[in-house]
Amino acid sequence: MTTVDDIRRHLDAAFLPRLAEEWDNTGLLVGRKIAPVQRVMTCLTITPSTAAEAITRQTDLVVAHHPLPFRPLQKITDDTTPARLLLDLIENRIAVYSPHTSFDSAATGINQQLAVGIGLTGISPLIPDDDDPDVGAARHGEFAESLTLSELADRVTAFLGVSGIKTAGPALDRITRVAVACGSGGEFLGCARRSGCQALVTGETNFHTCLEAESVEMALLLPGHYASERFAIEKLAERLGETFSNVEIWASADESDPIRWNSNHAP
Numbered sequence: 050m051t052t053v054d055d056i057r058r059h060l061d062a063a064f065l066p067r068l069a070e071e072w073d074n075t076g077l078l079v080g081r082k083i084a085p086v087q088r089v090m091t092c093l094t095i096t097p098s099t100a101a102e103a104i105t106r107q108t109d110l111v112v113a114h115h116p117l118p119f120r121p122l123q124k125i126t127d128d129t130t131p132a133r134l135l136l137d138l139i140e141n142r143i144a145v146y147s148p149h150t151s152f153d154s155a156a157t158g159i160n161q162q163l164a165v166g167i168g169l170t171g172i173s174p175l176i177p178d179d180d181d182p183d184v185g186a187a188r189h190g191e192f193a194e195s196l197t198l199s200e201l202a203d204r205v206t207a208f209l210g211v212s213g214i215k216t217a218g219p220a221l222d223r224i225t226r227v228a229v230a231c232g233s234g235g236e237f238l239g240c241a242r243r244s245g246c247q248a249l250v251t252g253e254t255n256f257h258t259c260l261e262a263e264s265v266e267m268a269l270l271l272p273g274h275y276a277s278e279r280f281a282i283e284k285l286a287e288r289l290g291e292t293f294s295n296v297e298i299w300a301s302a303d304e305s306d307p308i309r310w311n312s313n314h315a316p
């Protein structure tokens with residue numbers, strides 16, 4: 050019988066805990082290690098909707114990219130959403146594992162998959178790990194032939210399966226070196242520029258980072274936080290299923306992007 054700890058050890062080996070950012074909270078966050086596991090659900094975030102799906106489908110372990118709990122809790126009551134969700138999961142004997150920034154930075158992590166997916170070659174971490182330069186935060190790489198901003202946007206939306214993407218900065222027409230940072234990665238703009246990139250693809254960022262991109266003539270492509278990471282949640286379910294063939298593993302079917310185009314005001 051597969052246990053929570055068997056899956057924890059497998060995930061810790063794939064997404065090394067030491068790659069997690071200092072501010073993060075990763076690994077096995079809820080549950081008994083010896084508990085048996087027959088059903089595993091992967092999702093980007095534990096929300097009322099994904100927690101309900103996990104409970105309905107009698108899940109033993111949820112592998113949620115974003116940590117729950119993330120910040121320390123002093124009370125576990127139904128007064129706050131994180132504590133209420135934790136109560137729901139614990140009452141239903143559901144364990145939680147969150148790889149988060151370890152997954153972002155791993156050798157086969159989200160950023161590597163994103164870089165490969167949009168066709169970059171010669172891919173390396175933007176901020177390499179001190180001990181192993183093949184892993185680390187974000188990625189950058191190059192295209193064999195230069196792309197226009199619009200062509201790069203096509204590659205990103207095609208890989209992520211989304212129709213819309215926001216861009217900031219100049220409409221460059223000869224992009225050869227590009228950095229990628231899943232989620233909310235505007236902080237990598239300066240590093241991407243110093244590494245010779247003409248563009249940064251990240252899920253989302255703030256207004257002032259968009260202005261900064263314009264000032265330093267870097268293109269910024271923003272497909273959305275959800276889209277920039279959710280594809281890897283589906284891949285993770287497949288990968289886990291190959292290793293734990295006796296366990297039923299699926300990516301949450303009820304999860305969706307909380308940000309939607311208004312139906313009357315779509316682009």
Ligand SMILES: [Zn+2]
Nearest residue numbers: 232233274278
């Ligand atoms: Zn994220």
